[in-house]
Amino acid sequence: xxxxxxxxxxxxxxxxxxxxxxxxxxxxxxxxxxxxxxxxxxxxxxxxxxxxxxxxxxxxxxxxxxxxxxxxxxxxxxxxxxxxxxxxxxxxxxxxxxxxxxxxxxxxxxxxxxxxxxxxxxxxxxxxxxxxxxxxxxxxxxxxxxxxxxxxxxxxxxxxxxxxxxxxxxxxxxxxxxxxxxxxxxxxxxxxxxxxxxxxxxxxxxxxxxxxxxxxxxxxxxxxxxxxxxxxxxxxxxxxxxxxxxxxxxxxxxxxxxxxxxxxxxxxxxxxx
Amino acid sequence: xxxxxxxxxxxxxxxxxxxxxxxxxxxxxxxxxxxxxxxxxxxxxxxxxxxxxxxxxxxxxxxxxxxxxxxxxxxxxxxxxxxxxxxxxxxxxxxxxxxxxxxxxxxxxxxxxxxxxxxxxxxxxxxxxxxxxxxxxxxxxxxxxxxxxxxxxxxxxxxxxxxxxxxxxxxxxxxxxxxxxxxxxxxxxxxxxxxxxxxxxxxxxxxxxxxxxxxxxxxxxxxxxxxxxxxxxxxxxxxxxxxxxxxxxxxxxxxxxxxxxxxxxxxxxxxxxxxxxxxxxxxxxxxxxxxxxxxxxxxxxxxxxxxxxxxxxxxxxxxxxxxxxxxxxxxxxxxxxxxxxxxxxxxxxxxxxxxxxxxxxxxxxxxxxxxxxxxxxxxxxxxxxxxxxxxxxxxxxxxxxxxxxxxxxxxxxxxxxxxxxxxxxxxxxxxxxxxxxxxxxxxxxxxxxxxxxxxxxxxxxxxxxxxxxxxxxxxxxxxxxxxxxxxxxxxxxxxxxxxxxxxxxxxxxxxxxxxxxxxxxxxxxx
Numbered sequence: 001x002x003x004x005x006x007x008x009x010x011x012x013x014x015x016x017x018x019x020x021x022x023x024x025x026x027x028x029x030x031x032x033x034x035x036x037x038x039x040x041x042x043x044x045x046x047x048x049x050x051x052x053x054x055x056x057x058x059x060x061x062x063x064x065x066x067x068x069x070x071x072x073x074x075x076x077x078x079x080x081x082x083x084x085x086x087x088x089x090x091x092x093x094x095x096x097x098x099x100x101x102x103x104x105x106x107x108x109x110x111x112x113x114x115x116x117x118x119x120x121x122x123x124x125x126x127x128x129x130x131x132x133x134x135x136x137x138x139x140x141x142x143x144x145x146x147x148x149x150x151x152x153x154x155x156x157x158x159x160x161x162x163x164x165x166x167x168x169x170x171x172x173x174x175x176x177x178x179x180x181x182x183x184x185x186x187x188x189x190x191x192x193x194x195x196x197x198x199x200x201x202x203x204x205x206x207x208x209x210x211x212x213x214x215x216x217x218x219x220x221x222x223x224x225x226x227x228x229x230x231x232x233x234x235x236x237x238x239x240x241x242x243x244x245x246x247x248x249x250x251x252x253x254x255x256x257x258x259x260x261x262x263x264x265x266x267x268x269x270x271x272x273x
Numbered sequence: 274x275x276x277x278x279x280x281x282x283x284x285x286x287x288x289x290x291x292x293x294x295x296x297x298x299x300x301x302x303x304x305x306x307x308x309x310x311x312x313x314x315x316x317x318x319x320x321x322x323x324x325x326x327x328x329x330x331x332x333x334x335x336x337x338x339x340x341x342x343x344x345x346x347x348x349x350x351x352x353x354x355x356x357x358x359x360x361x362x363x364x365x366x367x368x369x370x371x372x373x374x375x376x377x378x379x380x381x382x383x384x385x386x387x388x389x390x391x392x393x394x395x396x397x398x399x400x401x402x403x404x405x406x407x408x409x410x411x412x413x414x415x416x417x418x419x420x421x422x423x424x425x426x427x428x429x430x431x432x433x434x435x436x437x438x439x440x441x442x443x444x445x446x447x448x449x450x451x452x453x454x455x456x457x458x459x460x461x462x463x464x465x466x467x468x469x470x471x472x473x474x475x476x477x478x479x480x481x482x483x484x485x486x487x488x489x490x491x492x493x494x495x496x497x498x499x500x501x502x503x504x505x506x507x508x509x510x511x512x513x514x515x516x517x518x519x520x521x522x523x524x525x526x527x528x529x530x531x532x533x534x535x536x537x538x539x540x541x542x543x544x545x546x547x548x549x550x551x552x553x554x555x556x557x558x559x560x561x562x563x564x565x566x567x568x569x570x571x572x573x574x575x576x577x578x579x580x581x582x583x584x585x586x587x588x589x590x591x592x593x594x595x596x597x598x599x600x601x602x603x604x605x606x607x608x609x610x611x612x613x614x615x616x617x618x619x620x621x622x623x624x625x626x627x628x629x630x631x632x633x634x635x636x637x638x639x640x641x642x643x644x645x646x647x648x649x650x651x652x653x654x655x656x657x658x659x660x661x662x663x664x665x666x667x668x669x670x671x672x673x674x675x676x677x678x679x680x681x682x683x684x685x686x687x688x689x690x691x692x693x694x695x696x697x698x699x700x701x702x703x704x705x706x707x708x709x710x711x712x713x714x715x716x717x718x719x720x721x722x723x724x725x726x727x728x729x730x731x732x733x734x735x736x737x738x739x740x741x742x743x744x745x746x747x748x749x750x751x752x753x754x755x756x757x758x759x760x761x762x763x764x765x766x767x768x769x770x771x772x773x774x775x776x777x778x779x780x781x782x783x784x785x786x787x788x789x790x791x792x793x794x795x796x797x798x799x
Contacts (some may be wrong), residue, residue, distance in 0.1 A: 028458045029431045030411070031389035061687050062498075070689055071460060076434045122690030123436070123458045129683035141347040170680075170696075173643060177678065178699040216721045217743040218756055227401055249698055254645065254676045255620075262678075263642050 005008030024120040034079050036117040044114025047107055051097045060118050069121055081105070081112035087135075129170045131265055140268025143261050148253070150265075156272045173266045178250055195246040201224045201231075216243065258260040298301055305356045305771040306508075308397050308442040309658065312579040312625035314512035315405065316660040317731045318772045322779035323625050323794045324734030328748045328758045334780065336379030340421070341368050342384060353658065353728070363789070365411045365611035366392040366440075368557070371422060374775060377791060385409050390438035391455070396510065396656070397442035399450065401470045406450050408439035414431040414452050414468060428473040431452060433480040434483045435461045442510045443709035444520070446551045448791045449476060451520060453507030457569075460689055463505035463543075471671040478553035481505035481524045489556075489588060490541030499536045504528030505543035509573040514589065517606055519557055521591055525571035530682050531639055532567075532692025536785065539564040544572035546593060546601070548608060551558065556698040558608030562595045564630055567638045568621065568679060568695070569650045570596040577661045579709055583611055589602035592709050594659055594670040596652030597621070599631050600712050613711030616705050617653040619676040623647050639681045639693050655726065658769040662731035664752045667706040667715055671725040675700030700724060702742050705762070706754060716754035728769025730781070738781060740766025745785050746790070762790060 025033060048060070055066030062068035075086045085108035087093065089101050103111075120126065146152040154160050167175055179194045197213040201221055209210050209231055211223035221241050222232035233239055244252075257265075279363035284665045300311045300319050309316055323331060328475050332477040339348050354363035360380060361372045367387050371380040375783060390410030398407040405417045412431035417424055428514045430452050431437035437456035450468040463481040468474065482503040483491040494500035499500035506525035513520045527536060529545035542556075544563035549556050562572040572595050579602075591605035598619035602612040610629025623634040636744040651673060659670035683692030706716045720741040727740030737751045744765055748758040770783040 028391045028456075029389060029436045031387070033389070051688075053558075059687075061689060068498070073435075076459075119459070124691040125694065127691065127694075129643075129680045130641050130682060130684070132642045139707070170643075173678065174696060174698065177645065177676070178540060215743070217745060218721070218747075219745065219759055227432070253623075254647070254699060255618075257645060259636065259640060259642075259644050262645055266642075 024126045025123050028123060032079065034116040036113040036120070038086050038113075040110045041117045043127055044112070044181075047110055048114050051103070051233065055095070060115060069115055074092060075115050075119065075160035078112055078116070081108035081110070082113050084108055084115070132169045132173050132268055135260070135267035136262030136267070137264070137267040137271050139260075140264035140266070143264060144268055148261070149249075150263070153249075160269065162272060165273045169266060169270055171270050173262065174249075176269060178247065178264070178266060179246055186191070197246070198244045200240075200242040200244070201233060202240040203233065204236075213243070216241070220229035276654060279544040279620070282762075286296055291513065296582070301773065303774055304358070305354070305773050306400060307355060307444070308399070308513065309575065310355050310771065311508065311657070312515065314575045314658075315577055315579070315663070315731075315771060316658055316729065316771075317662050317733075318773055319448075320732045320772055320779050321732065321734040322774065323732065323736065323748075323772075323781065324735060325750055325757060327794065328734070328736060331758050331781065331792050331794055333760070334791040336487070337372055337377040337379070337787065338788040338793070339363075339368070339370060339434065339787045340367060340379075340382070341365065342382070348787040349394065349767050350787060350789060351394040351768050352783075352784075353771060354789065355400055356771065356773050356782075357419075358398055359775060360419075361789075362398050362405055363784075364398050364407050365787075366395045366396045369398055369405065369407055369417060369422065371419075372789070374791070377789070383417055383422040383424070385412050385413075385415065388433060390433055391458075393438075393440060393455075393655075395440050395442075399443040399445050401445045402451060402595060403452065403540060404470065405446070406443045406470075408441055408443065408452060410438045410440070412439055413438055414439075414443065414450065414473065415700055417472060418468075426473045428475075429469060430466060430468075431456070432640070432722070435459060437461060441508050444510050444513065445470065445519065445586065446513055451511060452476060453509070453511075453522070455508040455525075457504055457506060457526055457528060457530055460502035460504065462501055462503060463507050463524055465507045465549065465554070467554065471555050473632050479549060479554035479556065481547065482544075483541075483589070487710070489490040493539035493541040495535070501535065502528055503540055504530070505545075508571070509575055511549075511783060512576050512578050512591075513551070514578055514605060517589070518550060518552070519605070519652060520547060520551050521548055521576040521605065523547075523562070523571070523573040523576060523593065523595070525573055525592075526566055526569045529688050529690055529692055530569050531679065531694055532681050532688035533565065533638070534685070535687045535689075536565075540566070543595075546576050546591065546603065546608070547624060548574065548605065560562065560601070560608045561611060561630055562593065562601060563597045563633075564601065564697050565633060566597070567633070568597070568646060568648075570648070570652050571595065574654060577659060579661055579662075581666070581709060583710060590709065592661065592668055594654050594668065594705075596648070596655055597631065598648045598653030600668070601629065602709055602712070607730075611699070612712045612763075616670065616707055616712075616714065617648065617672050617703075619647055619653070620771070625655050639679050641681050641684055643678040643680050645698070646679050646695070647674060647676045649673075649675040649700065650679075651675060651695050651697075651700075651724070657726055659735065660729040660731040662737070662751055664733060664783060665706075665731075665734070666709060667731075667751065668709050668753075669729045669731055670705050670707070671702070671727055671729060671739055672705045673700050673702050673723065673725060675723065704729070704739050704741075704749070704754070706737075707750075718749065718756075720753045727766030729784075730770040738770045738772075738783070739781070740785070744785065746770070746785070760790070789795075
């Protein structure tokens with residue numbers, strides 16, 4: 001039980017930060033890959049700036065004067081600065097600032113911490129969205145009130161009041177595009193589930209049951225009614241099922257927005273403080 | 274044409290009861306000897322004991338829960354099992370099992386000691402005479418004894434330090450074990466290889482991107498360095514035409530995957546269908562399904578071989594429902610495009626060009642502040658195998674119409690690795706039945722909910738077997754899409770279903786999560 005609570009907490013913390021967190025490089029590459037130590041990487045960064053940056057570039061992705069070190073076999077095969085050190089000491093790498101053999105073992109290790117950190121930060125899910133507040137709030141307002149028909153269901157002083165404060169801009173963009181957490185795939189938006197899908201189920205010659213969707217597929221249907229009772233049916237030709245999704249329009253809008261509409265609406269929603 | 278190659282063996286199994294790799298030009302009945310059953314990738318069975326009239330009686334024979342030995346749970350069987358002489362062989366990352374097809378009981382279990390790599394899935398094992406072959410997440414091709422699962426040899430097929438990994442079910446053609454590789458975390462080149470089945474020695478390796486100045490396709494990259502790090506992984510089992518002696522496979526996304534500023538051009542031969550000679554790895558032709566992709570839409574989906582008719586003329590065709598949402602039909606002798614249509618509605622193209630390629634709309638490429646794109650990164654479809662029935666002329670594929678917002682994280686001139694990504698917004702899922710002659714959707718079965726990830730099987734019994742989004746395994750009328758039978762598996766179908774006849778009864782097998790389900794059409798008790 002305690003473990004469960006702990007796991008749930010970890011999960012919630014991860015999602016409240018907008019996206020699932022994981023250690024950079026977890027699950028990919030070799031198990032014994034070099035995991036950089038942050039203080040060592042800090043020292044390595046200074047050393048890199050003094051010794052290597054002119055040729056290998058600010059991000060170590062190479063320049064006309066030096067190779068790309070993120071894609072370098074020497075770096076990728078390195079553990080604890082040993083291979084990088086051997087390369088600097090023994091190679092034709094004649095042009096380095098401090099001559100070959102004069103950097104210490106500790107300095108090689110620090111360079112390794114720094115370079116491996118850069119490698120890991122190019123992997124999947126290590127970077128994040130930069131800026132989604134590029135649209136024009138005024139154009140967003142116009143769209144909200146006319147073409148988008150948003151004003152038919154929402155208002156900035158009513159249900160959406162303060163929404164610009166409640167979500168990070170990127171979450172806000174995700175929220176309005178489709179407000180319900182998706183059942184699959186990577187969705188980072190977070191936020192409440194919103195109004196549920198409702199059902200009306202009418203057996204042949206019977207009374208209509210109304211309630212919140214619990215389950216629906218081609219063969220069976222289940223709902224929870226106003227009294228909190230769970231009811232389920234086998235779907236037969238005589239059984240009438242009407243599904244009501246309050247977000248149907250949100251789904252249909254996905255075929256209509258231009259990206260400019262999206263950026264403008266995001267800017268407009270952000271102004272609902 | 275080498276006459277030997279065109280010989281079709283009548284017996285599926287050779288005299289010693291061992292699979293004869295040359296017999297696979299014909300759909301199997303008593304076995305399911307390879308990932309796709311046969312070389313064509315159709316996943317169509319001529320069996321009809323189970324048919325539209327009686328499928329409602331299909332019943333459970335047994336279930337088998339794959340035990341990795343670590344306390345159970347967590348394993349997802351995405352492998353298509355193979356069945357030879359009444360024994361099933363299947364895999365999960367680092368694990369291979371042999372299970373009695375009559376009882377579902379384990380005969381042996383092999384565990385690989387892993388040194389890392391992405392454990393995302395394993396698509397299955399391949400058989401050659403007495404031996405089995407499979408790939409490991411940490412970049413090895415491993416040969417096992419079929420009878421006891423003892424390891425025979427291991428060969429490294431990729432470099433774990435460069436963040437490659439391996440998932441493909443190898444393909445056996447005569448004395449070639451064809452292997453592919455995965456890995457798009459860092460920017461590495463894709464390739465396909467053939468190994469000697471006896472020794473594991475490398476016979477050839479063909480890169481899917483230019484690796485030196487003057488290589489074909491180099492003009493589609495800004496520099497040799499970009500090409501050499503251009504991706505194009507090879508992670509789905511090829512199909513094979515014995516008469517043309519060509520294998521066909523699709524290639525994965527270009528690298529860097531989303532942020533593409535440093536790789537202007539078409540980026541050949543990423544997201545392409547390639548035809549390659551299995552004896553020497555030489556490319557005969559290519560067709561690019563997504564020039565300069567920026568959405569991670571690996572074009573690896575099974576290239577299905579169809580012997581069909583176009584405008585009254587008999588043609589050797591190849592069809593692919595690709596992750597980018599488009600359905601392609603090509604002439605498989607030349608690679609010439611015959612047809613390009615959407616099998617789900619998309620929003621990322623501006624046009625289809627003269628040679629049949631969808632041309633990306635630059636506005637939908639990627640934006641710092643987000644571009645709304647459909648399909649999402651998961652794609653219109655993905656690795657899960659489709660099926661083609663020569664009886665109905667329909668190509669069946671589990672499809673998704675999903676939207677996501679693509680963001681660029683790294684706007685610099687030389688982004689690397691994952692300088693961008695998508696966030697899923699919304700999706701719908703359906704089984705599509707596509708007429709290969711026109712590309713039109715003949716019928717579509719929309720599932721409630723979203724995110725199908727299961728393969729499809731079609732049979733001469735007039736049936737299509739597929740999974741929906743709520744955990745049902747369903748038999749549908751192949752001509753109309755009407756569901757005729759279903760069983761709730763408790764989770765989504767996670768592999769491609771198979772069928773075979775054993776002891777006079779037709780079986781259908783499918784997996785969901787860590788469980789393999791065997792269904793059978795029973796005979797009356799005597």
